[in-house]
Structures are given as structure tokens and as C-alpha cells.
Amino acid sequence: MKPFDFQRAGTVSDALAQFAPGSAYLAGGTNLVDHLRAGIREVDGLVDISRLDLTEIAELPGGGLRVGALVKNSDMAAHPLLRERYPALAEAILAGASGQIRNMATTGGNLLQRTRCVYFYDPATPCNKREPGSGCSAIGGFGKYNALFGASEHCVTVHPSDMCVALALLDAVVVAESEAGGRRIPFADFHRLPGDTPHLDTNLRPGELITAVELPAVPVAAQSTYRKARERTSYAFALVSVAAALRTEGENVAEVRLACGGVAHRPWRAHRAEAYLTGKPATAEHFRAAIEAELEEAQSGTENAFKVPLLRNMVVSVLEELRDGRTPQRRAEQGGAA
Amino acid sequence: MKDTPDPGPTFPIALPIQLAVNGKRHQLDLDPRASVLDTLRDRLGVMSVKKGCDHGQCGACTVLADGKRVLSCLCLAASYDGADILTAEGLGTVDQLHPMQQAFLDHDGFQCGYCTPGQICSAVGMLDELAQGMPSHVTPDVRKVAELNDAEIRERMSGNLCRCGAYVNIVSAIREVGQGQAASAALPMPVAREVTR
Amino acid sequence: MTTDPKTASVGQDRVRIDGPLKVTGTAPYAFEQPTENPAYLFPLTSTITRGKIRAIDASAARALSGVLEVLTHENAPKLLAKTDTELYILQSRDVHYFGENIGAVVAETQEIARHAASLVRVEYDTEQEDTRFRPEHPERYNPGKINTGIPADSKQGNVEQGLAEAAVTVDEVYATPYEHHNPMEMHSVIAEWDRERLDGVLGVLGERPHLRIHDASQGVSYERLMLLPLLGLLPQQVEISSPYVGGAFGSKGIPHAQVMLTVLAARLMPGRAVKYMLSRQQMFRSVGHRLTTHQRFRLGAAADGTLTAITHDVQQSSSRLKQFAEQTVNATRHLYAAPHRETSTRMVPLDIGPATFMRAPGEFPGMFAQETAMDELAVKLGLDPIELRLRNKPDTDPESGKPHSSHHLGECLKEGARLFGWEKRQAQPRARQEGEWLCGMGVAAATYPRQMTPPTKASVAFREGKYHVGIAAADLGTGAWTVLTQIAADALKVPEEDVVLHIGHTDLPLAFLAGGSTGTYNWGSAVMVAAVNFRDRYGLTPAEGDEAEGSAFFPDEAKKYMLDAYGAHFAEVKVSTVTGEVHVTRLLGVYDPGRIINPRTANSQFIGGMTMGISAALHEESYLDSRPGYGHVVNSDFAGYHIAANADVPDVQARWIEHPDPMFGPTGAKGIGEIGIVGVPAAIGNAIYNATGKRLRELPFTPAKLVE
Incomplete structure (x- = not known):
């Protein structure tokens, strides 16, 4: 870790003023401090924003919520209104990391979580995300976590956040401030696909500071859930995850939302599947056909080929569960003995 | 690898930082790079917090910071200026064990003992979170209040790895304390005592 | 007793x-032993797999405020005798594997040492490397003898005849991956050199160097014996302490390079203690690992299940720098009776760091193959797997013909079946489903020998x-x-x-x-x-x-007997038909451990081994990227290399049948540190087969192998 300057910001405008090229904002530190110590990233200075007054969860007119950027993940998942209105989001947060990390990690920081690709973490190997132009080691290497959708020859990794999959489901809005003024970034425009610039995870501009995430009113989200498959029962990143919301009318799908994690460089909203399913009978056959429609775009190698049936099964299962109101049963089974 | 390494600022940076550790106040001049973990161990000689990975992946360094369990390896001390830090030896001493420490002893909830201080701090913080009604990944309905049961304990303690494999005994120990706490209503968070070194 | x-x-x-x-x-x-004003070490490690160091430029590191010393092969103190190739470090420009210690920075703080190390530039002349394990490797060789001093190969009877006579045969290949011990306490050393005054009858005779080491060690006596010839010191000149060890599992059994690295660095600054704790990533480089195996296992049996032939042919990885020839075939030679039997061991030499003991070296990988093959045989015979094992329990040791000093495997199997509710198991796979979960039960025997001390x-x-x-x-x-x-x-x-x-x-x-x-x-x-x-x-x-x-005293009479501990493992699993995720819902071990000194700590030893067995069965695999230019384990942290977490281990129980065995010595104890892990992955894999009908022959059992 290279020595760096350290400043604490008292207000958002202080923070923006203190930021200089080569600086980084420090909030919960769960990702950034790790990167600095591992030699993945160097900074000239840190602007400590952890004490800014951005820790409120407030109701928005019309039934949405505004979550301050510095709300801890654990506080966000525990918030009664959030749990009631967006169970998939609470579940997604709780499926990530550990109790200690959720007590430290912040909403804004979670949006900026960087990949867990083993080569990104290994400075002795090429990685275009860590060192642009050096190459992608994950192609032909340790590949079981590699993406199914939207990868490029420059980067095949996936986004690691659970929370962001649920935010994609909800069409959240990222609120950011900069010296040039504030802006609101639709969630779909926030994270990027790798293309030939995999070192850029998001469309946030240098020095821009996330101040809040807005959750719009999404009535269908009251019937939503998040399921995560992983190699260890807890405290592991997703192989594949699925966030879904479903409303049926009679036998048919009236409204459906579907987002997938562990499959792309950004949280993957399954628009094709949603479009296929809307208005169709809410049956396993159609749920399967819907995700097959999405999977037409998928590309996999030998090491990550299992993600195709995994994603298909999980989508079908989660939609069936929502249709039948069985989500609590599955969650209890995940934690209990046989 | 860059050809000409940039050593960064050549001036020694030392930030004035105040930490209360196990009830004792310390005024320190610290390198901004110093973690709370290394500050406790290397600067203050407080070894009742352990380094098991230095990357937020094992839980051995768990402390209670202002009452909440956190990973001290990922806490920069500079950012925790003014914080109250409690480690295992601040919870209880050999002569006067905290109920959680006594339960770990009674249930043999450890073998090598290296992850143990972090497990115990985590368990204390975890029961507090549960008492506040926070849900977990295995809470069947995330909209409802979680119960104290083995599945909840296992999930909530999964951020503390134990390579010796004492998990089932750890769960027994925490269950006993948790049930005792539930019976005697919510116990207040333990108050740190002055530790003389 | x-x-x-x-x-x-x-x-x-x-x-x-x-x-x-x-x-x-x-x-x-x-690392926590009190020291006055210590200095901190961070190593320089090779970023190539094989070759020679051409040049090291440490000028930027040396110029950094707070840096005390940069140690490389150019200024390293000379070692005397090359009695151990792993410890004979910094004596040449040679690089033998990726992550090898090639030097160190010593500084006033950990932050400075680590940063300074990142500023050291090393140039290499690389040589052709080979880190790709394959059983048919052209340079694979017969090591002659394997660990514990037994021959690499064994042969009794005529296995081809035995297989030809069999009504049913099994012929399969099983594989186990590289694994890393990962004790929670990363290896730590404090080394300090002093002068010791020698007093004679007539006054001061002189001075000599004195080395004080605090290490995380499984045995300070033998550690010192290993260091002395390299350092050219007398026993009185070296003092090592290690009162508390934060887990080891074999990795702290003998000293690895980090001990010598710290000792050499401290030699450059006498009177100052030098401290070094490995990073978690470094734990995957130079402190040993469990080697990877490829095992062909063949069984022949008569229609009643009586074994006619057993063969076990093992290819396993080896470091070119230092051989570690695990006794993977050992249990095969002793556990079951059969007239025709053959085992072989071949080493595959690679440019990797040395392997070392990891909880039940040999018995762990070997029994995964043997006890999975036995399950496959039971399925083919339509025989209960417990009954199959009971029918092949030998009366005397199958290899030597010696009687057993004590042998209660049958009791363990029967008592375990009773406690576990084995009678509820359906022999037919996929017979029990609860919601999306397929449920099954599996069993495996365990044995662990008396080791010479x-x-x-x-x-x-x-x-x-x-x-x-x-x-x-x-x-x-x-x-x-x-x-x-x-x-x-x-x-x-x-x-x-x-x-x-x-x-x-x-x-x-x-x-x-x-x-x-x-x-x-x-x-x-x-x-x-x-x-x-x-x-x-x-x-x-x-x-x-x-x-x-x-x-320590052991009876001479013991030579007349075969000495082993025994056990049986019972696993119940549920496997998701949606995700392929496996949960081990129950694991029971029943043991024949001789005398139990303290039931509390013994129970923890057993369940600890079993928990590590769950971990190995479901999670553990060090992925060695063998492409040229890589040559090292890339999932080298706890996010990439999973060990079991609390949520993976809902119900693990141990029981034992106590028959003190005086042939093991006056305590009557047979030793329990390792038997708890032996066979556990086989029991879990057999349960997965019972649940799903899928036979997995390679560890670990990940969702990728089960989802469909």
C-alpha cells in the first residue's frame, strides 16, 4: 500500500472539494481497503465520507423509498418499510457477505463493488480490469464464475453484488452529486458491460459522489424474492442468483420482473424473458420458455457451462414459488436440516 | 508492473487519532494506512483480536466498534477516530468471564483458540442484532421477526470461519446464552472495564 | 494404565x-510474544515459475523511510549444509516455483515493509516450466519408498486371475485435488540473534551467536534438529518456543522457508527481533499443500460379496525441489481381505512448491477412492454396503498376516448403523425426495495406522x-x-x-x-x-x-501385531434438484480409538476432523493454473478457496467404543487426530449417489457437478 493523504469530509460539498485526481472516497471500506492492501489499487489520497449525513431511509411521495448512500447494508435490510415493500431487496442484501461486513458496507459502496475474479485479485497475472491492456487471464483459466451474457474478449467476469441484482429488478435510481451539479442515473445506465473498457465498472464520473439510491414505488415487488446458488451455504459469492417479482391474474402472468446475478459484468435484467412471459399462463413450461428466450444470448465455455441449467432451474423454481406463495418454505429449508 | 515505481509521498504522514480500546483511551499518531487491527496488535499490544486473513474473509479480527460487530482488518484507524473498540479481553477476563466466554468454555466451542476471540465478539454482537429484530438469510419471511434457533445462529455466525471445526459446539454455546438472554429480557450490551496493561 | x-x-x-x-x-x-522494538518483514516472492534471477533493483525500497534492510541472495548469510532443499534458501539465483521466497524487506512497520517490497524490481531469465499434472506424465517415476518408509508398490497373488474369477468387478478412476491447510493462524515467526557469553572455569571464554525463535510449530525439538545443520549451530545456540498454535493440520509440522527467511533477515540485524506473519495469499505458496492424486481402483468380488482382488494404482504430484510421497495406497493394503492384491505409487514431478503432511496424508485421498469403490461394488452386487464391508473384514492383517492388536471396525459399523437409523435408508437411488431436495444416506469405513515415533x-x-x-x-x-x-x-x-x-x-x-x-x-x-x-x-x-x-516406552511385543485405529462414518445429505447444492444434514462418526483420555477434547477432535471432511467433500480445491506464465494456485484466499462455514455444518456427532490397546503404549490410546477425516468425503459422495443416482469420483462435490 502506497502512502496516501487522508482527509475527512464533513459535508457533501466538502467531500467534492476535497476530491482530487488520484483520490478515492472511503465509506465502509470493505472493498476499497482490501484493494489497497492487496496492491490492486493505489491512491494518492482518501476522502473519508463515512461521517456525512447520508444515513436516512426516507419515504418518497407515491410509495417509494430514498436510501441514503451511507446507510449500512444491515440497517437497510432491517428497515421495516423496505422489507414490506421490497422483500427481494432485503433478501438479496442478507444473502451477501457476512453480518460483520453488512454492518460496515454502505449502499453507495455496494453499487461500486468490484469483481471477485481471482485474476483481478492476483497482481502477478494479466487482467484488463486491473491493468488495462494486459490481457484477460480468466479466458482459458479459472473460469467457473465467468459470465454468460455480455462478455467481451477483454473481460469475462461478473458483477459480485447481490443487492444490485435486486436494485436492477426495482429500476432503482442512483442519485449522484458533483461539483457540476447533481444527476439521477437510472439503474440500467449505471453499470457497464466490459466491451473494450473493462476497467470501468460504472458510468459514474471521476469525483462524482453517490448520495442516495431511490426505490420507486413498485407494487409488484411486494411479491418478490431473491435466490442465490453458491458453493458454500453462506458467506460466498453467487454462482448464479435470481431476483424476481410476479403478479398473476387468474391463470396468467399479469406482471413479471426478473433480474439475474453471477451471469454478466453487470446485474442482468432479463427483459426478453419478461416480454415473453407477460400475458402467458403462469406455468412451469412458460417459465422455462421465458428463460430459454433469454438464454439464446448466452455464451458459455466448458468451465461455466453449468450456469445455463442452473439459471434455467432457478428462474423456473423462483417463479413457481412466487406463483404459489412458497418462498418462506424454501428459505426455511435453506437454513434447516432435512 | 510499472517500470519506475512511484513510492508515493515521501513525507511521513502521521494523523492524530483517538481510540478507546476496552475502556482505555489512547491518543496515537498513526499512518493513514494502519488498520484498527494492526493498531491494536502492533501499536497497543492488544492481542485479543486476531489476524486470520487481513481481507475481510474470515472474521478472526471481529471487534465490537461502538457496539456493532465489524472486521477490524478492513477498518482504517483514521476513519475510526473516536470510536469505542471492544475486544474479547474487554468483554471479560480470565477471572471474570463474560457469559459468552463461559459458554464457549463449557461447550468446548473452540480448539486452537485462534478464531475464538472473534467468534465471541461476533456472537455477542449477533445476539444483539437478533434482539433488535434484524432478519437474516434464513429467516423464512423476511418481513417478520426472526426467532432464535440453530439455523439462525449458524447463518449469522458464518462470517467467522473455524478451521478446527468447532461449529456445532459454538452453536450450542451461543444457543445457551441466547436463550438465557431471552429469558431474562434483553441484557444491555456489556460495559467495558478499564484494562491495565 | x-x-x-x-x-x-x-x-x-x-x-x-x-x-x-x-x-x-x-x-x-x-506473533504475539512480547518483543522490544521489533522490525517487520515482508517477503519478496518469485513471480515466475522456473528460471534464474538476473537482477534485483531494491534502490527504491532502500530509499524509503523506515526500511531497515533488504535481504536477497546477494547479501544473505551463507548456509552450511544443504540438508533440506526447502530450507536452503537465498543461496543461489535459482527459482524453483512461483511464490518462492527470494528475499525480504525488513522495516519499522508492516505497512512500510509491504509497500517497500512492492517497490523492489526483479528481472528473471525464465526457463521452460511444467506445472500441469497429468497421470501419463513422461517423467513420472517410482519413488521406491513412500512416506512412513513403506515400499511404493506391493503385490500378492495374481490380480488378473482374481479379477477373472470375480462375478462382479469395479474399475474406476478417482481424483483428489490440491488442498491447502489454511489454519486460522497464518504461519508466524519472530527471530532474534544475540551474543551468548561463554563462561569457563577461569573466566570468560568468549562469545557465540544465540538464536531465539518464536514459531507456530507442531514440534520445536525436530524443528531445531532440522535447522541446526543448515545454520551450522549447536543445539544450545538455538532456542525455539511455541506454546500456543492457532491450528496447523500438518502445515506447521516441519519448518518451511518462512522460518529460514526470517532467521536470515534477523541475522543481518543482531539484537533486533524480526517478525513475520504470512499473508493469506502466501499460505497458498510456500508452506506446503496436500498433493493431487489420480487413482485407478479395481475390485473383484464373488456373488456373495467376498473380495477376490484389490488393485490401487496411484499417480500423484510432486515438487521437483523436494519430494513428498504420500502413502495413498497404505490403507488399501490393510483394510479388507482379498487373496489377490496389488498397489503402486508413481510421482509426477512438477515445478511447484513442496507438498507436506495434511490431516491424514495418504489415508485421506486413498480412502476416498477405496470407500467409494466399495460403495460402487455394493450397488453392483445389490448388497448393503455395511454388509459388504463386514463380509470382507480380515481376520489378520492381509499384507503381513499379523494379528491385529485390536480391531473393532465391525462394532463401529453396526453401532453406527443403529444410531444413525440406517434401516431407514432406501437402497434404490432417488427414492426419497422432500420438496426440491433429494435425500440420501451413505457410509464409509475409516482406518488410521500407528505411526512410528x-x-x-x-x-x-x-x-x-x-x-x-x-x-x-x-x-x-x-x-x-x-x-x-x-x-x-x-x-x-x-x-x-x-x-x-x-x-x-x-x-x-x-x-x-x-x-x-x-x-x-x-x-x-x-x-x-x-x-x-x-x-x-x-x-x-x-x-x-x-x-x-x-x-516414551512401547512394548516389544507390539511388533507381533498390526496396530490401527478404526471407525465408520455415516452421512445424510440433501441435494437440490434446482441448484445441485449439497447440504450434509447429518454426519455421524463411530470410532475404535483405544482409550479416551478426555471425552470433551476427544469429541472435539473427532467432530473437527469430520467437519474438515465435510469441507473437503463440498468445497476445497486449490486451482493450479498450469498455463505457461501462471504456474500457481489462483484462488488463493478464503473467497476463492472455500472452507466450511458454520452454516455448512448443522449436525455432526461422534461416538466411540472404548477398547484400550496396550500395544499402542501405556496410555492405551490409539490416536484420534486424523481418523475423523478419513473416509468422510466417501461417505458423503456415497450419500449423494444414494440421493441422486449420480456417482461423483472427483472431489469436491460442487453444484457444477450435480446441476442438470
Whole structure:
């Protein structure tokens, strides 16, 4: 870790003023401090924003919520209104990391979580995300976590956040401030696909500071859930995850939302599947056909080929569960003995 | 690898930082790079917090910071200026064990003992979170209040790895304390005592 | 061991003596030993796999404020004898594997040392490398003998005939991956060189160097013996302490390069202690691993299940720098009877770091193959897998023909079946489904041999009303602090409170390391003999300062017998038909462990081994990227290399059938550190087969292998 300057910001405008090229904002530190110590990233200075007054969860007119950027993940998942209105989001947060990390990690920081690709973490190997132009080691290497959708020859990794999959489901809005003024970034425009610039995870501009995430009113989200498959029962990143919301009318799908994690460089909203399913009978056959429609775009190698049936099964299962109101049963089974 | 390494600022940076550790106040001049973990161990000689990975992946360094369990390896001390830090030896001493420490002893909830201080701090913080009604990944309905049961304990303690494999005994120990706490209503968070070194 | 049941300590449930220190976090591990003004080391490690160092430019590091020294092969103190290739470091420009220690930076703080190390530029001349394990490797070789000194190959009868005579055969290949021990305490060393004054009768004779080491070590006596010829020092010049060890599992059995690295760095700054704790990533480089295996296993059986032939042919990885030839075939030679039997071991030489002991080396990978193959045979025969094992239980050791000193495998299997509810198991796969979960049960036998132990001594001294028992033993979490105190109390016929145990220091009587599950019977024997000698010499009312020593004793008669511990593992799993995720919902072990000294710590040893078995079955695999230019394990942290978390382990229970075995020595204990892990992955894999109908022959059993 290279020595760096350290400043604490008292207000958002202080923070923006203190930021200089080569600086980084420090909030919960769960990702950034790790990167600095591992030699993945160097900074000239840190602007400590952890004490800014951005820790409120407030109701928005019309039934949405505004979550301050510095709300801890654990506080966000525990918030009664959030749990009631967006169970998939609470579940997604709780499926990530550990109790200690959720007590430290912040909403804004979670949006900026960087990949867990083993080569990104290994400075002795090429990685275009860590060192642009050096190459992608994950192609032909340790590949079981590699993406199914939207990868490029420059980067095949996936986004690691659970929370962001649920935010994609909800069409959240990222609120950011900069010296040039504030802006609101639709969630779909926030994270990027790798293309030939995999070192850029998001469309946030240098020095821009996330101040809040807005959750719009999404009535269908009251019937939503998040399921995560992983190699260890807890405290592991997703192989594949699925966030879904479903409303049926009679036998048919009236409204459906579907987002997938562990499959792309950004949280993957399954628009094709949603479009296929809307208005169709809410049956396993159609749920399967819907995700097959999405999977037409998928590309996999030998090491990550299992993600195709995994994603298909999980989508079908989660939609069936929502249709039948069985989500609590599955969650209890995940934690209990046989 | 860059050809000409940039050593960064050549001036020694030392930030004035105040930490209360196990009830004792310390005024320190610290390198901004110093973690709370290394500050406790290397600067203050407080070894009742352990380094098991230095990357937020094992839980051995768990402390209670202002009452909440956190990973001290990922806490920069500079950012925790003014914080109250409690480690295992601040919870209880050999002569006067905290109920959680006594339960770990009674249930043999450890073998090598290296992850143990972090497990115990985590368990204390975890029961507090549960008492506040926070849900977990295995809470069947995330909209409802979680119960104290083995599945909840296992999930909530999964951020503390134990390579010796004492998990089932750890769960027994925490269950006993948790049930005792539930019976005697919510116990207040333990108050740190002055530790003389 | 004769004890008065009313006053006996052995066999009683005792809370760990070191427990209060451990639950308060105040037991001092190696890195935590008090030192005045220490300096901190961060290593320079090779970023190529094979070649030579052309140049090292440390100017930027040396210029950094707070940097005290940069150690490389150019300024490293010379080592004397090349008695160990792993420890003979910094003596040349050669690089043997990725991540090898090629130097170090020593600085005032950890932050400065680590940063300075990143500023050191190393240029290499690379050479052709080979890190790709494949069983048909052109340079694979017969090591002649494998660990524990047994021949690499064995042959009895004519296996082709035995297989031809069989009604049913199994012929499959099983594979186990590289694994890393990953004790929670990363390897840590403090080294400090001083001058020691030598006094003669007529005054000061002179001075000589004195080296003090705090290490996380499974055995300080043998660590010192290994270091002395390299350093060219006498035993009196080197002192090593290691009173508390934060887990080891074999990785701290013998010293690895980090000890020598710290010792050499400290040599450059006499009088100043140098401290080094490995990073978690470095734990995957240079402190040993479990080698990877490819095992062809063949079984032939008559229609009633009687085995006619067993063959086990193993190819396993090896470091070109230092061979470690695991006894993967050992259990195959002894567990089941069959007239025709053959085993072989071949090593595949690669440019990787040395392997080392990891909990049940040999028995762990070998029994995964054997006990999975037995399950496959049972399926083919339509026979209950417990019954198949009972029918092939040998009357005498199949290889040597010697009788067993004690052999209660059958009891373990039967008692386990009863406790586990085996009768509820459906023989047909996929017969039990609950919601999306397919449920199944599996069984595997376990065996672990008596290991030979080099000389081991203990002492008893009477001081201030207490019996001070000394032995250079180690407690890795095993309970040695407590059980040796119990053994000493009974042997001295005093209450435990009157015994003060001293372990983990080279000033104490020489002891073999904590390994091979020998600790309790080996150290325990030495402590008992020392106590007997003490009482013989001083009676029941010793005087202040009275002291006696004793050496571990084992009966000569034991040579006539085959000595093993036994056990049986029962697993119940549920496998998701949606995700392929496996949960081990119950795991039961029933053991034949000889005498149990302390049921509490013994239980923890068993369930600890079983938990590590779950971890190996479901999670553990070090992915060695063998492409040119990589050549190292890339999932080198706890996010990439999973070990079981609390949520993976809902219900693990151990039971035992106690038949003390005096052939293991006077404690009657057979050793329990390793048998808890042996066969566990096979039991889990067999349960997965019972649940799903899918036979997995490669560890670990990940969702990728089960989802469909």
C-alpha cells in the first residue's frame, strides 16, 4: 500500500472539494481497503465520507423509498418499510457477505463493488480490469464464475453484488452529486458491460459522489424474492442468483420482473424473458420458455457451462414459488436440516 | 508492473487519532494506512483480536466498534477516530468471564483458540442484532421477526470461519446464552472495564 | 494404565486448561510474544515459475523511510549444509516455483515493509516450466519408498486371475485435488540473534551467536534438529518456543522457508527481533499443500460379496525441489481381505512448491477412492454396503498376516448403523425426495495406522509443592495441554491441580512433533515413564528440586501385531434438484480409538476432523493454473478457496467404543487426530449417489457437478 493523504469530509460539498485526481472516497471500506492492501489499487489520497449525513431511509411521495448512500447494508435490510415493500431487496442484501461486513458496507459502496475474479485479485497475472491492456487471464483459466451474457474478449467476469441484482429488478435510481451539479442515473445506465473498457465498472464520473439510491414505488415487488446458488451455504459469492417479482391474474402472468446475478459484468435484467412471459399462463413450461428466450444470448465455455441449467432451474423454481406463495418454505429449508 | 515505481509521498504522514480500546483511551499518531487491527496488535499490544486473513474473509479480527460487530482488518484507524473498540479481553477476563466466554468454555466451542476471540465478539454482537429484530438469510419471511434457533445462529455466525471445526459446539454455546438472554429480557450490551496493561 | 476409578483423572471430562486464556484472547501465539522494538518483514516472492534471477533493483525500497534492510541472495548469510532443499534458501539465483521466497524487506512497520517490497524490481531469465499434472506424465517415476518408509508398490497373488474369477468387478478412476491447510493462524515467526557469553572455569571464554525463535510449530525439538545443520549451530545456540498454535493440520509440522527467511533477515540485524506473519495469499505458496492424486481402483468380488482382488494404482504430484510421497495406497493394503492384491505409487514431478503432511496424508485421498469403490461394488452386487464391508473384514492383517492388536471396525459399523437409523435408508437411488431436495444416506469405513515415533522424553521436577512436567510437545487445539496434565496426574497419583505442565519449548525434553495422531500415546507414554521414574527415585514425599526423566516406552511385543485405529462414518445429505447444492444434514462418526483420555477434547477432535471432511467433500480445491506464465494456485484466499462455514455444518456427532490397546503404549490410546477425516468425503459422495443416482469420483462435490 502506497502512502496516501487522508482527509475527512464533513459535508457533501466538502467531500467534492476535497476530491482530487488520484483520490478515492472511503465509506465502509470493505472493498476499497482490501484493494489497497492487496496492491490492486493505489491512491494518492482518501476522502473519508463515512461521517456525512447520508444515513436516512426516507419515504418518497407515491410509495417509494430514498436510501441514503451511507446507510449500512444491515440497517437497510432491517428497515421495516423496505422489507414490506421490497422483500427481494432485503433478501438479496442478507444473502451477501457476512453480518460483520453488512454492518460496515454502505449502499453507495455496494453499487461500486468490484469483481471477485481471482485474476483481478492476483497482481502477478494479466487482467484488463486491473491493468488495462494486459490481457484477460480468466479466458482459458479459472473460469467457473465467468459470465454468460455480455462478455467481451477483454473481460469475462461478473458483477459480485447481490443487492444490485435486486436494485436492477426495482429500476432503482442512483442519485449522484458533483461539483457540476447533481444527476439521477437510472439503474440500467449505471453499470457497464466490459466491451473494450473493462476497467470501468460504472458510468459514474471521476469525483462524482453517490448520495442516495431511490426505490420507486413498485407494487409488484411486494411479491418478490431473491435466490442465490453458491458453493458454500453462506458467506460466498453467487454462482448464479435470481431476483424476481410476479403478479398473476387468474391463470396468467399479469406482471413479471426478473433480474439475474453471477451471469454478466453487470446485474442482468432479463427483459426478453419478461416480454415473453407477460400475458402467458403462469406455468412451469412458460417459465422455462421465458428463460430459454433469454438464454439464446448466452455464451458459455466448458468451465461455466453449468450456469445455463442452473439459471434455467432457478428462474423456473423462483417463479413457481412466487406463483404459489412458497418462498418462506424454501428459505426455511435453506437454513434447516432435512 | 510499472517500470519506475512511484513510492508515493515521501513525507511521513502521521494523523492524530483517538481510540478507546476496552475502556482505555489512547491518543496515537498513526499512518493513514494502519488498520484498527494492526493498531491494536502492533501499536497497543492488544492481542485479543486476531489476524486470520487481513481481507475481510474470515472474521478472526471481529471487534465490537461502538457496539456493532465489524472486521477490524478492513477498518482504517483514521476513519475510526473516536470510536469505542471492544475486544474479547474487554468483554471479560480470565477471572471474570463474560457469559459468552463461559459458554464457549463449557461447550468446548473452540480448539486452537485462534478464531475464538472473534467468534465471541461476533456472537455477542449477533445476539444483539437478533434482539433488535434484524432478519437474516434464513429467516423464512423476511418481513417478520426472526426467532432464535440453530439455523439462525449458524447463518449469522458464518462470517467467522473455524478451521478446527468447532461449529456445532459454538452453536450450542451461543444457543445457551441466547436463550438465557431471552429469558431474562434483553441484557444491555456489556460495559467495558478499564484494562491495565 | 492402571488407575483408581475414584481418583482417576484420565477418562474424565475436563475443561481445557488453556481455555480461559483462549476465550479471552490472551493466550500468546507466536506473533504475539512480547518483543522490544521489533522490525517487520515482508517477503519478496518469485513471480515466475522456473528460471534464474538476473537482477534485483531494491534502490527504491532502500530509499524509503523506515526500511531497515533488504535481504536477497546477494547479501544473505551463507548456509552450511544443504540438508533440506526447502530450507536452503537465498543461496543461489535459482527459482524453483512461483511464490518462492527470494528475499525480504525488513522495516519499522508492516505497512512500510509491504509497500517497500512492492517497490523492489526483479528481472528473471525464465526457463521452460511444467506445472500441469497429468497421470501419463513422461517423467513420472517410482519413488521406491513412500512416506512412513513403506515400499511404493506391493503385490500378492495374481490380480488378473482374481479379477477373472470375480462375478462382479469395479474399475474406476478417482481424483483428489490440491488442498491447502489454511489454519486460522497464518504461519508466524519472530527471530532474534544475540551474543551468548561463554563462561569457563577461569573466566570468560568468549562469545557465540544465540538464536531465539518464536514459531507456530507442531514440534520445536525436530524443528531445531532440522535447522541446526543448515545454520551450522549447536543445539544450545538455538532456542525455539511455541506454546500456543492457532491450528496447523500438518502445515506447521516441519519448518518451511518462512522460518529460514526470517532467521536470515534477523541475522543481518543482531539484537533486533524480526517478525513475520504470512499473508493469506502466501499460505497458498510456500508452506506446503496436500498433493493431487489420480487413482485407478479395481475390485473383484464373488456373488456373495467376498473380495477376490484389490488393485490401487496411484499417480500423484510432486515438487521437483523436494519430494513428498504420500502413502495413498497404505490403507488399501490393510483394510479388507482379498487373496489377490496389488498397489503402486508413481510421482509426477512438477515445478511447484513442496507438498507436506495434511490431516491424514495418504489415508485421506486413498480412502476416498477405496470407500467409494466399495460403495460402487455394493450397488453392483445389490448388497448393503455395511454388509459388504463386514463380509470382507480380515481376520489378520492381509499384507503381513499379523494379528491385529485390536480391531473393532465391525462394532463401529453396526453401532453406527443403529444410531444413525440406517434401516431407514432406501437402497434404490432417488427414492426419497422432500420438496426440491433429494435425500440420501451413505457410509464409509475409516482406518488410521500407528505411526512410528522417534525418541521422545519427558521430565518431572518437584518445585514449590508442585510437580512440573516438561515435554517439548505442542497443542494445536488438540487438547494436549489438558490430556497430558491428566495423564501426569494419574501417573504421579496426585490431583491435577498439583501438576504444572510445560510444553512448546526447546529447553524441555526432546519430543517428536504433533503429527500422525501420535501425540497422546507418544508424549503420554513419555510422561508416564518420567512419572514412574520420579516416584521410583523419590517416593511419595519428594524434596524441593527433585527431578527425573523418562523416555516414551512401547512394548516389544507390539511388533507381533498390526496396530490401527478404526471407525465408520455415516452421512445424510440433501441435494437440490434446482441448484445441485449439497447440504450434509447429518454426519455421524463411530470410532475404535483405544482409550479416551478426555471425552470433551476427544469429541472435539473427532467432530473437527469430520467437519474438515465435510469441507473437503463440498468445497476445497486449490486451482493450479498450469498455463505457461501462471504456474500457481489462483484462488488463493478464503473467497476463492472455500472452507466450511458454520452454516455448512448443522449436525455432526461422534461416538466411540472404548477398547484400550496396550500395544499402542501405556496410555492405551490409539490416536484420534486424523481418523475423523478419513473416509468422510466417501461417505458423503456415497450419500449423494444414494440421493441422486449420480456417482461423483472427483472431489469436491460442487453444484457444477450435480446441476442438470
